Amino acid sequence: MNYRIQCFASIAERIGRAELLLPSDSDTIRVIELKQTLAAQYPEAAELIMRSFVAANQQYAPDDSIVTPEDELAIIPPVSGGQGNAQPEEDVSQANHNDVSSTNGRFRLTRQSIDAQAVERQVSHPNHGATITFSGTTREITGNQQTLTLEYDAYIPMALQVMEQIGDEVETRWPGTLTAITHRLGTVGIGEASVVISVSAPHRASCYEASRYAIDRLKQIVPIWKKEVMSDGSFWVDQPNWNPIARNHADNANHTDHADLHKQD
Known part of the structure; x- marks a missing residue:
C-alpha cells in the first residue's frame, strides 16, 4: 500500500x-x-x-x-506569515486552477485582479454601521531590497476551508460580524493587491478589532505560501517557529507585529 x-x-x-x-x-x-x-x-x-x-x-x-x-x-511547510531564512530556489511551476470560492461565496482564491468593492459588497448589511476593507499590496522596496513580483501557491481546498473557519471565529468573537476574504494565487505585480479582507459590524469598535484579527489569523493558519521574486533571485517566505495549532494563536492574533509579517501594508 x-x-x-x-x-x-x-x-x-x-x-x-x-x-x-x-x-x-x-x-x-x-x-x-x-x-x-x-x-x-x-x-x-x-x-x-x-x-x-x-x-x-x-x-x-x-x-x-x-x-x-x-x-x-x-x-x-511554514506559511508566509513572517520573514524567514529561505534561500533562492529554482522555480517549479504549478498547474493553473480556475478561480474558486467557498460555498457561501465570501471566501475566494483567484488568479485575477481583486475587485475590492466586490469583496466589500459581500458583507453589506442594513443593520451594520461600520465596514472596513483591508487591501494588502505588493511593495517594491523594503530596506535596500527590491521586489519584482510576488508569487503565491496554496493548498486550495484546505485554504478555502480555513478561510471559512476564520470567518466563523470572527463571528463568534464579535457576534453579527460578517467577513469576506479574497486572496490572489500566481504572480502578483508591484502595487497589486494580493489579499482583500472586508469586515462589517454593527459598531466601529468591533469592526476594527475583527478586521485586524482576520488578517492576522489568515497569515498564521491558512495554507498559502508566498515567493519573493527579486532582482538577484527568489525565495519562499518562511515563518520561523510556525505552529498553526498552538492554543494561543487565536488569543495572541491581535498582538502580531505587522512589520514582520510580509511585504504588504
Missing part, C-alpha cells in the same frame, strides 16, 4: 515534485514517523520537512496523530 502525500511551495521545489508515494506495509502510521521517513528519503529537504505540518483530510494533524493510506495527506 502507498501513502499519497501532496507537496507545496518550498518542499515541492526542494524535492522537485508535487506528490509523493510512500510505500508501507502498515495500514496506519504516526505523523511524526511519516515525517521522519520522508526526511530520510529526501535529505535535501529534511530540516524543512521536520518543521512542517502534515494535513490529514484538510485538517492540521499533530505529530502524535495516526493517519492511513485512505486519508487525503499533504505536507504543509
